Amino acid sequence: MGPWLSPEDLEFVRRKVPMVYVDVVPIRTDEVGRVESIGLLLEAQNDGISRALVTGRVLYHESIREAIARHLEKDLGPMSLPQLPPSIAPFTVAEYFPTPGADKFDERQHAVSLCYIVPMLGECDPAADTLEVTWFTPGEVRTPELQAEMSESHAQILRQALGHMGCA
Secondary structure, three states: OOOOOOHHHHHHHHOOOOEEEEEEEEEEEOOOOOEEEEEEEEEEEOOEEEEEOEEEEOOOOOOHHHHHHHHHHHHHOOOOOEOOOOOOOOOEEEEEEOOOOOOOEOOOOOEEEEEEEEEEOOOOOOOOOEEEEEEEOHHHHOOHHHHOOEOHHHHHHHHHHHHHOOOO
């Protein structure tokens, strides 16, 4: 893994090329694989407190699998015990554009995010900038009130994940 870009270099690159990200929907399942709960982060952002998925950049020389594991550990702690799938094919791909009015708007950059659903077996505790990790039933995360606490892009990814898991 190479070193992080300086803030100036990162800003320059963001203006020139799409950045690669991973978005992860942490889940807990029962003994036969049915989804019991979905973990959402509570984070303080510049515009207030919001719910979010686990997300972050893929670093230079870092595999997708390593990026998923790193971001899960960073946000959910080292004892979260994620069960990464044998195949790292995403359930969907999200795109973000710095263009005002774009379907998925991110003022910072053009980004492509590979989206995953990852079962968690261990204890998930808030880490890094996460204030809290809360587990919701599939019914609870479908409510407009809870989705309003998320960015529209993360709410859309969550809805797609619910459909992919047969919870829609």
